[in-house]
Amino acid sequence: MKTPPFRPAAWFTRQHWKPFAFQREVWAAMAAGDSGLLHATTGAGKTYAVWFGALARAQAMGVPMAGRAPPPLGVLWLTPMRALAADTTRALEAPLAEVAPAWTVGRRTGDTAAAERSRQDRRMPTALVTTPESLTLMLTRAAARDDLGQVHTVIVDEWHELIGNKRGVQVQLALARLRRWNPGLVVWGLSATLGNSQEAMAVLVGGPGGRLVRGRVPKVLAIDTLLPADPGRFSWGGHLGAQMQQPVVEEIDRSGTTLVFTNVRSQAEAWYQLLLSARPDWAGVVALHHGSLDKSVREWVELGLKEGRLKAVVATSSLDLGVDFLPVERVLQIGSAKGVARLLQRAGRSGHAPGRPSRVTLVPTQALELVEGAAARRAARAGQVEGRHSPAKPLDVLVQHLVSVALGGGFEADALFDEVRSAPAYAALTREEFDWAVAFVERGGDSLGAYPDYHRVQRDEHGVYRVPDAGIARRHRMGVGTIVSDSTMPIEWVSGGRLGHMEESFVARLKPGDCFVFAGRALEYVRTRDMTAYVRKASSRRGVMASWSGSKMPLSSELADAVLALLHDAAQAAADAGGAAAGRPPPRRGAFAEPEMRAAWPMLQAQLRLSHLPRPGRLLAERYRSREGHHLYLYPFGGRNVHLGLAQLLAWRFARGQPNTFSISINDYGFELLSALPLDLAPLLDGSVLAAEALMHDVLASLNSSALARKRFREIARVAGLVFSGYPGAPKSTRQLQASSTLFYEVFRKYDAGNRLLSQAEEEVLAQELELGRLGDTLARMRTQRIDLVELPAPSPFSLPLMVERFREQLSTEKLADRLARVLAAAEAALDAPPARTIARHDIAPKA
Structure with missing residues (x-):
C-alpha cells in the first residue's frame, strides 16, 4: 500500500494552529538529511518542529507511515530528566493517529517497568524516548547493533543542560557509535538558553556544517522584582528572607498557579514552611518538589500542576526543564538566579505555550540582590546569555565507554580510536592516552594487575576486545552513567x-x-x-x-559584568546629583530608572559614604581594623569559586613574603582576608601579588590540593568503574565508598604515579571547582585595574556580608545576633559622622 503524503501543516490546521516559519524550516532541513540545532524560546513549539521533521526524514527515506506492522526503531529522543520522558512521550503520540498511524512510541528510563522492558526487548517501538544513561545501557547489549543500527534520527532535548558536563560527553560517545553504524544519521538538539549556539551545535553534530535555526516567536517576557518595604542600609545573605514572607504570600494569593524557585533544597524546605505558617489553609494546595523526595511524591506534585489543582509549588532545579505545565501563571525566584540563562529558563515555566506571556518575579534575600535583579533584566534584554562548553577528554568517561562497547559486541582498538576521536570532546585525544585507557581496562594499569576484577576486557585471537566475565558485566551495567553524588x-x-x-x-x-x-x-x-x-x-x-552538601551556584561572568556596569552608572548618577552626602536619591533616569536601584539607594548611599562602589576598570580594596585583627576586602566580582582560589592564592603569596596567619571568607562579589598581623599592601599596590607567573603552581601550593584531588577522585573512580556502589537492596555506605576510592588514590600515588586518572582529578579541581581559566582571567583584569584603597571606620555594606559569612561558621544563631548588633551599631554611627573625617581614599594604579 502506497504511503500517503506526509503533510504536517494539515494536522496543525486541524488543531487550529498555524506553523511558525522556523518549524517549517526545521521540517525541510531534516527531510533533506541535515543535522542542526533549534534555538528558540521556551514554549515556542520546538517539540513539534523536530518531531515532524523526524517524520519527514523517515518518509523521505521510504519508511512507511501507515500499515499493519510498525516500522523498526528509527528515532531516539534523548531527555536529560526522567520526569520529562512521560510528557514528551504523550506529546509525540498525539499526532500519530492522523499522520503516522503505523508508528509506535515507547519510553525507556530507569523508571520503566520490567514488563515494559521485556516487551521492548522483543520488539522496539518506532520512536524511543530515553535518557543518556539508558541509551548507554542499550549499547552494552550484545545485539546493540541489531537494535540500534537502523536509527536514522536522534533528537537531544535541553542540550544546554547536557553539553557542559560528563553526561553530555556520554551523549557524544553514543552518537559517535550510532554514526559509525549509520553514517547518514541526522542529529538535532533543542535549546532555549545558550550564549554560544554555534559551538554547542558543532559539539552535538560532530563538527562544522550543522544547520542553526532560531525560533524567533514574538513572546512577552517580564522580569520584575518584589521590592522589600525596608531593604535597609546594611544587609547580608538571608537578611530580607522573613521580611519577604508576607509579600510572597500576597503575590501567590492574587495569582494563578505559581512556581516558587529556590537554588538549594534546604531553602525550598524553609520556604515551604514559611508559606504554610502564614497560610495554614493552603495545606494540600501548596506543595514541595525537589530531587530528594520520593518519586511518588514528585509525580503527585507534577500531576497536580498539570491539572491546575495546586496553588503553588516550591521547587529547586528539579522543575527547571521543559515539563509542560500550562496552568502555571507566575514564577517567583527566591534570591538571585546567579545566571541569565537560568533566570530565562525558569521564567519560561510560566506561559509555556506560543503567544502566552512569561513572567518571573525576583524575591531578594539581601539588598545586593536588588542590584542583581536590575542587572539580570538588562542583560536578558541585551541577549547576554551564558555559554556552555564541553569538558575536554575526561578519561574516566572513556574508560567506562570502552567497557560498554566491549560488552556491546566488542571493539577493535584502531577502529574505536577513530570513532572516539570523532566526538568533539575527544578530538585532541592522543593515541598514547587511548592506549593507556585500553590497557587500564584490560590489565588494571601498573598497580592492579594481580586482581582479576580489574581485568575487565580481554583481547581475542581476532584482535577484538570483549568482557569475559558475567559478574564484571553485571557490575558494569549497574554502574553505567556519570551522575555521581554523595550516597x-x-x-x-x-x-x-x-x-x-x-x-x-x-x-x-x-x-x-x-x-x-x-x-x-x-x-x-x-x-x-x-x-x-x-x-x-x-x-x-x-x-x-535538613541540609545537603551541594555547593552554591556561583555568579556567572555575564551577570557579574552587568552588575558592575550598573554600579558604575549608579556611582556616576549619584555624583551628578551631588554625591552620597546630599541625602536625596538621584533622578529617575539611567541606573535609577530601575525600581530595584531606587530601592537599593539607602544601601548604595551608605557604601558611597563609607567607601566606593565597585566599577569596571577599578578594583575596590577596603581595609578595616577590629578586635579580631586586620581585615582586607577585595571585590573582583569573579564568583564564589574563583574567589575561593584567589583568596587562598593571595594569602599564600602575602605570607610568603611576610609570615602571617589568615582567615578567609568569600561570596560572589569579593573576599575577605583577616590576618593576625598588619598586612603590608605594597605587593598588591605594585601588582606583584597578582602576577600570572607560576599561577598553577602557586594555586596548588596555596590549597590543600591533595585533599581536593582525593575528593574529586572519588567521583572519577566511580565513573571509571573502580568503585562499585553495591547491588539493589545491599548498597555500600558512604564510608565504604570513600574508603575504597581513597585506597585506590593512595595505591596509584605510590605504585602507579603515571595513572592518568590521578592527573584528571587535579585538572578537574582546577578547571571546575576553582575555575582556573576564569581565575586567570580575573587576575589579568585585576592587574590592569586602578586600585581604590579605602580605610574603613566601620564595616561597609559590601564588606558586612563577608563578615557575616565568617561569623556563621563560628557562632551559634544567638551569638551571631549579638555580634551583628554590635557591628551594625558601629556602622550606623560611622554613617552619621562627617565623611571627610572618616574616609581616606587612595587612587593607586598598579605598575605595568
Whole structure:
C-alpha cells in the first residue's frame, strides 16, 4: 500500500494552529538529511518542529507511515530528566493517529517497568524516548547493533543542560557509535538558553556544517522584582528572607498557579514552611518538589500542576526543564538566579505555550540582590546569555565507554580510536592516552594487575576486545552513567511508607529523638537499620532544617559584568546629583530608572559614604581594623569559586613574603582576608601579588590540593568503574565508598604515579571547582585595574556580608545576633559622622 503524503501543516490546521516559519524550516532541513540545532524560546513549539521533521526524514527515506506492522526503531529522543520522558512521550503520540498511524512510541528510563522492558526487548517501538544513561545501557547489549543500527534520527532535548558536563560527553560517545553504524544519521538538539549556539551545535553534530535555526516567536517576557518595604542600609545573605514572607504570600494569593524557585533544597524546605505558617489553609494546595523526595511524591506534585489543582509549588532545579505545565501563571525566584540563562529558563515555566506571556518575579534575600535583579533584566534584554562548553577528554568517561562497547559486541582498538576521536570532546585525544585507557581496562594499569576484577576486557585471537566475565558485566551495567553524588539512604516511616532520600552524612549526625524538617514535615529520628533511616511524626514543629552538601551556584561572568556596569552608572548618577552626602536619591533616569536601584539607594548611599562602589576598570580594596585583627576586602566580582582560589592564592603569596596567619571568607562579589598581623599592601599596590607567573603552581601550593584531588577522585573512580556502589537492596555506605576510592588514590600515588586518572582529578579541581581559566582571567583584569584603597571606620555594606559569612561558621544563631548588633551599631554611627573625617581614599594604579 502506497504511503500517503506526509503533510504536517494539515494536522496543525486541524488543531487550529498555524506553523511558525522556523518549524517549517526545521521540517525541510531534516527531510533533506541535515543535522542542526533549534534555538528558540521556551514554549515556542520546538517539540513539534523536530518531531515532524523526524517524520519527514523517515518518509523521505521510504519508511512507511501507515500499515499493519510498525516500522523498526528509527528515532531516539534523548531527555536529560526522567520526569520529562512521560510528557514528551504523550506529546509525540498525539499526532500519530492522523499522520503516522503505523508508528509506535515507547519510553525507556530507569523508571520503566520490567514488563515494559521485556516487551521492548522483543520488539522496539518506532520512536524511543530515553535518557543518556539508558541509551548507554542499550549499547552494552550484545545485539546493540541489531537494535540500534537502523536509527536514522536522534533528537537531544535541553542540550544546554547536557553539553557542559560528563553526561553530555556520554551523549557524544553514543552518537559517535550510532554514526559509525549509520553514517547518514541526522542529529538535532533543542535549546532555549545558550550564549554560544554555534559551538554547542558543532559539539552535538560532530563538527562544522550543522544547520542553526532560531525560533524567533514574538513572546512577552517580564522580569520584575518584589521590592522589600525596608531593604535597609546594611544587609547580608538571608537578611530580607522573613521580611519577604508576607509579600510572597500576597503575590501567590492574587495569582494563578505559581512556581516558587529556590537554588538549594534546604531553602525550598524553609520556604515551604514559611508559606504554610502564614497560610495554614493552603495545606494540600501548596506543595514541595525537589530531587530528594520520593518519586511518588514528585509525580503527585507534577500531576497536580498539570491539572491546575495546586496553588503553588516550591521547587529547586528539579522543575527547571521543559515539563509542560500550562496552568502555571507566575514564577517567583527566591534570591538571585546567579545566571541569565537560568533566570530565562525558569521564567519560561510560566506561559509555556506560543503567544502566552512569561513572567518571573525576583524575591531578594539581601539588598545586593536588588542590584542583581536590575542587572539580570538588562542583560536578558541585551541577549547576554551564558555559554556552555564541553569538558575536554575526561578519561574516566572513556574508560567506562570502552567497557560498554566491549560488552556491546566488542571493539577493535584502531577502529574505536577513530570513532572516539570523532566526538568533539575527544578530538585532541592522543593515541598514547587511548592506549593507556585500553590497557587500564584490560590489565588494571601498573598497580592492579594481580586482581582479576580489574581485568575487565580481554583481547581475542581476532584482535577484538570483549568482557569475559558475567559478574564484571553485571557490575558494569549497574554502574553505567556519570551522575555521581554523595550516597543517600531512604527515609521511611516506622509504620511503613517512604518519604524520600537524604544524604548519609546528614543522617549520621542524628541521634534517636532528634527532630528535623524534611519533605515539608517535622520528623523525629528513630533509628537506622539496613541502610534505611526510620522516622515518626515529631510532636513539635521545631527541628533542624535538613541540609545537603551541594555547593552554591556561583555568579556567572555575564551577570557579574552587568552588575558592575550598573554600579558604575549608579556611582556616576549619584555624583551628578551631588554625591552620597546630599541625602536625596538621584533622578529617575539611567541606573535609577530601575525600581530595584531606587530601592537599593539607602544601601548604595551608605557604601558611597563609607567607601566606593565597585566599577569596571577599578578594583575596590577596603581595609578595616577590629578586635579580631586586620581585615582586607577585595571585590573582583569573579564568583564564589574563583574567589575561593584567589583568596587562598593571595594569602599564600602575602605570607610568603611576610609570615602571617589568615582567615578567609568569600561570596560572589569579593573576599575577605583577616590576618593576625598588619598586612603590608605594597605587593598588591605594585601588582606583584597578582602576577600570572607560576599561577598553577602557586594555586596548588596555596590549597590543600591533595585533599581536593582525593575528593574529586572519588567521583572519577566511580565513573571509571573502580568503585562499585553495591547491588539493589545491599548498597555500600558512604564510608565504604570513600574508603575504597581513597585506597585506590593512595595505591596509584605510590605504585602507579603515571595513572592518568590521578592527573584528571587535579585538572578537574582546577578547571571546575576553582575555575582556573576564569581565575586567570580575573587576575589579568585585576592587574590592569586602578586600585581604590579605602580605610574603613566601620564595616561597609559590601564588606558586612563577608563578615557575616565568617561569623556563621563560628557562632551559634544567638551569638551571631549579638555580634551583628554590635557591628551594625558601629556602622550606623560611622554613617552619621562627617565623611571627610572618616574616609581616606587612595587612587593607586598598579605598575605595568
